[in-house]
Amino acid sequence: MSTFLLPSTLMASLLAATPQPSPASAPTAAQLQVAERLVGPALSEGHAWTRxxxxxxxxxxxxxxxxxxEAAVQWALRSFKADGVKAWTEPVKVPxxxxxxxxxELLSSERFRGRPLTVMALGGSGAxxxxxxxxxxxxxxxxxxLATLGERVKGRIVLFNHTMEKPEDYGRFASLRSRGPALAAKAGAVATLVRSLATASLNTPHTGATRFEDGIAxxxxxxxxxxxxxxxxxxxxGGGPVRVKLVLGCKELxxxxxxxxxxxxxxxxxxEEIILxxxxLDSWxxxxxxxxxGAGVVMVMxxxxxxxxxxxxxxxxxxxxxxxxxxxxxxxxxxYAEAHAAELPRHVAALEMDAGGGKPLGVSLRAGEGAAELVRPWLSPLVGVGSGNLLAQExxxxxxxxxxxxxxxxxGVRQDGTHYFDVHHTHADTLDKVEPEALAKSTAAVAWMAYVMAEMPGVLPRPPAPPAPAAPAAGPVKSSGH
Amino acid sequence: MSTFLLPSTLMASLLAATPQPSPASAPTAAQLQVAERLVGPALSEGHAWTRxxxxxxxxxxxxxxxxxxEAAVQWALRSFKADGVKAWTEPVKVPxxxxxxxxxELLSSERFRGRPLTVMALGGSGAxxxxxxxxxxxxxxxxxxLATLGERVKGRIVLFNHTMEKPEDYGRFASLRSRGPALAAKAGAVATLVRSLATASLNTPHTGATRFEDGIAxxxxxxxxxxxxxxxxxxxxGGGPVRVKLVLGCKELxxxxxxxxxxxxxxxxxxEEIILxxxxLDSWxxxxxxxxxGAGVVMVMxxxxxxxxxxxxxxxxxxxxxxxxxxxxxxxxxxYAEAHAAELPRHVAALEMDAGGGKPLGVSLRAGEGAAELVRPWLSPLVGVGSGNLLAQExxxxxxxxxxxxxxxxxGVRQDGTHYFDVHHTHADTLDKVEPEALAKSTAAVAWMAYVMAEMPGVLPRPPAPPAPAAPAAGPVKSSGH
Known part of the structure; x- marks a missing residue:
């Protein structure tokens, strides 16, 4: 309802660049038949699992x-080709x-005999x-x-402990891993140990990225x-000093x-309108x-x-x-965002599958007002895979x-993540942990939702711009559940 | 009902050596008061947990x-002394x-890139x-x-795989670990890999004893x-050869x-009548x-x-x-059995706690006919810790x-062993896995049952002699659940 008027040429070009939403509509019978040809094979063919x-x-x-x-890049190209999907690479310089x-090792004292401790370097760690x-x-x-300890950190090994118990706790404690070591370094610590971000442990270390900003060795x-x-x-x-010796031979090449x-x-x-x-493709x-x-990769493929x-x-x-x-x-x-900057106004919807291979629980949206009403009529084909409902606006x-x-x-397709953080970033994140039926169901949900976004008469309303500082802070810290 | 009569002197000495059962009787009020002084502190003082x-x-x-x-031997002596219990050591020559x-490591092939495998030498392994x-x-x-493979084992690495899923499966599959490597050695294998005997895994290797009989290197x-x-x-x-390289530096000193x-x-x-x-005290x-x-040790202490x-x-x-x-x-x-051979007829009951620190589920017996009737009237103090029932005759x-x-x-005191084989013989068998309340309840049950055996007017009828070959076969294979 702003009375401010843009110059009509600029307005026209903006409208051309950014597709506008349309009223809600239900899928046609022909469109619903596509659901059978997407959901059916996703559930029955086991192709995602093979991949x-x-x-x-x-x-x-x-x-x-x-x-x-590098092998994964070549594999992905080969696989897309085999699937009849046009694919190419785009360059990325990586650390x-x-x-x-x-x-x-725990060094012996009068109260304990010492012994090995199980550790795993965090990605980005110094040696x-x-x-x-x-x-x-x-x-x-x-x-x-940590900030309250002042001088007491100098020359010490800082143990970042926490009380993670359930998947939802990841978001609360992940900064201990991603930012804690840098802050400890600034305060004069000689090393840090971060309690694994885990929902189960059989003496299982979890790696993950830690970030040292420019200027912090x-x-x-x-x-x-x-x-x-x-x-x-x-x-x-129990009182008294606890001394630890740590050996890490990692390197930044x-x-x-x-x-x-x-x-x-x-x-x-x-x-020209793109559903991303x-x-x-990378892993730890x-x-x-x-x-x-891997689960996310094979679902979108x-x-x-x-x-x-x-x-x-x-x-x-x-x-x-x-x-x-x-x-x-x-x-x-x-x-990607840089190379495709000019196209981003025509990215009309984007999804990332990065929460494991669990079964689907529902569909989620982060869009402007009215998005849910547009999407809801299209969800019926997902009822059978337990994912026919709209969950939180995130x-x-x-x-x-x-x-x-x-x-x-x-x-997004929300998934069951009950056991995701049992294995996240560990030696135990292996094929046996993924349940074929759950993977197939989530794959079906992704395939149908991709079609919905690509086929709906109109596009989703765009969400409000994020608060300014949030935009460039795309560090290696994953949001909760990812 | 045998009509064969022993010489009366021999009969008299046998009767003197081996106490005879008496009719069932219920505990007196004074004896039941002892229950309060055993079960109460076991549940409330946390002394077993501290130990x-x-x-x-x-x-x-x-x-x-x-x-x-060795440190554990000294600790046990000190602890018994602190508890006002007379203790001593008896010599044992140990391996x-x-x-x-x-x-x-898995060596690369056309189908896979190779990678480390997580292994842990079995106790007794060669290098x-x-x-x-x-x-x-x-x-x-x-x-x-294995026996059917004949020549196909020569020069190979034998993988003993199995389908253990629950604690009860341990007994079925433990011989793959204890006897498999020796049999593979006899058949010409160069090494063996035994799937861990586990009810849960986060890429967790389980050690345990394997036995090479005399004459098998x-x-x-x-x-x-x-x-x-x-x-x-x-x-x-998937077909095609799978080659593995194994490095083990273990030693038999x-x-x-x-x-x-x-x-x-x-x-x-x-x-002179002994309840054992x-x-x-040893662990892996x-x-x-x-x-x-550890749990068994602190319960009996x-x-x-x-x-x-x-x-x-x-x-x-x-x-x-x-x-x-x-x-x-x-x-x-x-x-122990050798040094105390003369006393064994006067061992009127024996228990071993070696199934972890889980909560008690009931009392078990391996004795002659009529034992259950003698014990049953004494179980009421254990109802409150969930252990007031007699379970199987084993x-x-x-x-x-x-x-x-x-x-x-x-x-015995039967315990909940649901998660015992998650951690059995692994790096993860640590204090945090034992639940203090469960340990206290099982301790209470052991204390009361020890008193029952020591205080009942009569002793348990002795079980029949075991079949001859079973007696000396006291190898390192634990029975199911231990």
């Missing part, structure tokens, strides 16, 4: 800059951090000298508590298992050339990235394969982007954050 | 022959096997050459299947995680001097043996502490035996097997 075996058992871990990551020797670093442990439960930063964090806590609570893999199913009527289906260097994010078979093609273009470097830099996401994914300033509407 | 923290956090792993095992470097041993993997699911024998066993299975099922720790609360009326309460060299068998406070003392003697070397040799159990423990030929009646 997941290829990328996990066949290729293995895929940390940015590694041979595995190349490599793990080395890693071990720690210790070859002989290791030794220090007295000081424990904090928050970044705020990385210090050794390792995750420690829940068990060993609790041991250190009990020993500290020169940046490497890598790629996003992009694939498209061209729209029949509005090929994202997932990330432990385990085989089955849930994180399968959606493209099934959509490419539809005649006629959907109204708009469906573009799959397999991002590189989600885990430790988001370079792929940033490169959707996204770390690789989508660079799209926020362009006000791209996000949609 | 469990000492032996796990304070001492750590306790493999036979290690410094930890001394030590873990070294251990790693394995590989420093550079490791490489071989093609052949998979079997049973010892019978030990070959390298490692457990492999459930995840990696399933990976190998999938790759083998000369035997060492060690000890059982024995403690006694003397009986007031029949001090057993547990084992990974984790801190919290469930296996706490029973002795509480019984020692009772005035008057119970009718019979309660003897605690903390056995050394249950895990990889049963040398403590054998040494009780025992690996360290009690040498007492079988002497027909010693066994009693």
């Amino acid at each position: 997941l075996a290829e990328i996990t058992d066949g290729i293995g871990p895929r940390l940015s800059g590694s041979e595995g990551a 190349r951090w490599v793990r080395g020797e890693e071990r720690a 210790t000298p070859v002989e290791g670093v030794t220090g007295e442990v000081v424990e904090v439960f928050s970044l705020e508590e 990385p210090i050794p930063a390792a995750s420690v298992t829940v068990e060993d964090a609790e041991l250190l806590h009990r020993l500290l609570a 020169p940046e490497a050339d890598s790629f996003n893999v992009v694939a498209e199913v061209k729209g029949r009527e509005k090929p 289906l994202g997932a990330h 260097d432990v385990g085989t990235g089955a849930h994180d994010d 399968e959606a493209a394969r099934l959509l490419a078979k539809q005649k006629p093609a959907p109204r708009r273009t469906v573009r799959v982007v397999l991002f590189m470097n989600e885990e430790n830099g988001l370079r792929g996401a940033k490169a 959707a996204g994914g770390a690789d989508l954050t660079p799209l926020l300033p362009a006000r791209v509407p996000f949609f | 469990l923290a000492e032996i796990t956090d304070g001492i750590g792993p306790r493999l036979s022959g290690s410094e930890g095992a 001394r096997w030590v873990r070294g470097e251990e790693r394995a 590989t050459p420093v550079e490791g041993v490489t071989g093609e993997v052949v998979e079997v699911f049973s010892l019978e299947e 030990p070959i390298p024998a490692a457990s492999v995680t459930v995840e990696d066993a399933e990976l190998l299975h999938r790759l083998l099922a 000369p035997e060492a001097d060690s000890f059982n720790v024995v403690a006694e609360v003397k009986g007031r009326e029949k001090p 309460l057993g547990a084992h 060299d990974v984790g801190t043996g919290a469930h296996d068998d 706490e029973a002795a502490r509480l019984l020692a406070k009772q005035k008057p003392a119970p009718r019979r003697t309660v003897r605690v035996v903390l056995f050394m070397n249950e895990e990889n040799g049963l040398r403590g159990a054998k040494a 009780a025992g423990g690996a360290d009690l097997t040498p007492l079988l030929p002497a027909r010693v009646p066994f009693f």
Whole structure:
């Protein structure tokens, strides 16, 4: 209702650039028949599962800059080709951090005999000298508590402890891992141990990215298992000093050339309007990235394969982007947003599958007012896979954050993540942890929702612009549940 | 009803040596008051838990022959003294096997890129050459299947796979670990991988004893995680050879001097009649043996502490035996049975707590006919801890097997073992896995049942003699659930 009028030429070009929403409408009988040809094969053919075996058992871990990551790029190109989906690579310069020797030990005291601690370097961690670093442990439960310690951090090993119990706690505590080590370094700590961000543990360390801003020299930063964090806590609570020796041989190598893999199913009527289906091709260097994010990769690939078979093609273009470097830099996401800046106003919806291979629970949206009403009439084909309801007004994914300033509407398929953080970023994130039926159901939901976004008569209203500081803060910290 | 008459002198001496059962009777009011003074403190004082923290956090792993095992012997002596319970050591010669470097890798093929496998040497394993041993993997699911392979085992690495899912499966599959490697060695295998005997896994290897009989040179024998066993299975099922390299640096050192720790609360009326309460002081060299068998140790120690406070003392003697070397040799159990052979007819009941720190589910017996009727009237004080019922006619423990030929009646407190094999013989068998309330309840049940056996007017009828071959077969294989 603003009375301010834009010059009519500018107004016209903006309207041309950014598609406008239309009134709600239900799918036609022909459109509903497409649901059978998407949901049916996704549930029955097991194609996503076969692909997941290829990328996990066949290729293995895929940390940015590694041979595995490069193998995954080539595999993705080959696979899209086999599926009849046009695909290409887009260049991304990635950090190349490599793990080395890693071990720690509790040094003996009068109260305990010492013993090995189970640690795993965090991505981005600095190395210790070859002989290791030794220090007295000081424990904090928050970044705020660290700030209150002042001089007591100097020369110490900071233990970031916490009380994560359920998946929803990840968001509360992830900054201990991503930002804690840098803050401890600033305060004079010689090393840090971060309690693994885990919902279950059999002495299982969880890696993940930590970030040292420019000007802060990385210090050794390792995750420690829940068990060993609790041991250190009990020993500290028992009084007297607790000393630990930590050896980390990780290295930051020169940046490497890598790629996003992009694939498209061209729209029949509005090929310039783009539905982005994202997932990330890289993984951590432990385990085989089955849930994180092999599952997401094969779901969006399968959606493209099934959509490419539809005649006629959907109204708009469906573009799959397999991002590189989600885990430790988001370079792929940033490169995509830069390379495609001019197109972003015509990105009419974007999804990222990056919450594992759990069964679908519902559809989510992050869009302007009225979006839910547009989408709701199209959800009936998902009732059978347990996903026919609209959940909270929130959707996204770390690789989508660079799209926020362009006000791209996000949609998502919410999944059961009960056991996601049991294996997230661990040696245990392997194919056996993904349930084939759950993967197939989520794949079906993604395929249908991609079609819905590509085929609906109108597009989703765009969400309001995000608050200014939120836009560029696309660091390696994943949002809760990712 | 035999008409055969023994010479009356021999008959008299046998009757004197082996106490005879009496008719059933209920406890008196005074005896029931003792229940309050045993069950009450066991539930409220947390003394067993404190002791469990000492032996796990304070001492750590306790493999036979290690410094930890020796520290545990000294700790037990000190602790009994502090509790006012007379204690001493009895010598046991123990094997001394030590873990070294251990790693394995899947070698690349056209179908997969290779990668590390997570392995852990089995106790008793042979070493590989420093550079490791490489071989093609052949998979079997049973010892019978191995026997059918004949020449196909020569020069291969045998993968013993299985389908363990629940605690009850342990008994079915444990022989793959304990006997499989020796049988594979006989058949010409160069090494073996045994799928971990686990009810949960986060890429968690489980160790345990394997046995090479005299004349069979030990070959390298490692457990492999459930995840990696399933990976190998999938790759083998996919066709084509799967080659693995295994490096194990373990060693068998000369035997060492060690000890059982024995403690006694003397009986007031029949001090020569002995109720044996057993547990084992040794553990594996990974984790801190919290469930296996720190929990058992502190339960029987706490029973002795509480019984020692009772005035008057119970009718019979309660003897605690903390056995050394249950895990990889049963040398403590054998040494005890030999040193106390003359006393075994006067062992009127024996229990071993070696199934973790779970909550009590009931009382079990392995005795002659009529035993249940004698015990049942004494169970009411355990109703409140969920253990007031008599379960199956089976009780025992690996360290009690040498007492079988002497027909010693066994009693037990059955415990919830749902999660026992999640952590059994792993790095994750640590204090945090034991639930304080469950430990306290099981401790209460042990203390009361020890009193019952020591105080009942009569003793349990002795069970029939075991079948001849079962008696000496006291190898390191634990029975199901232990």
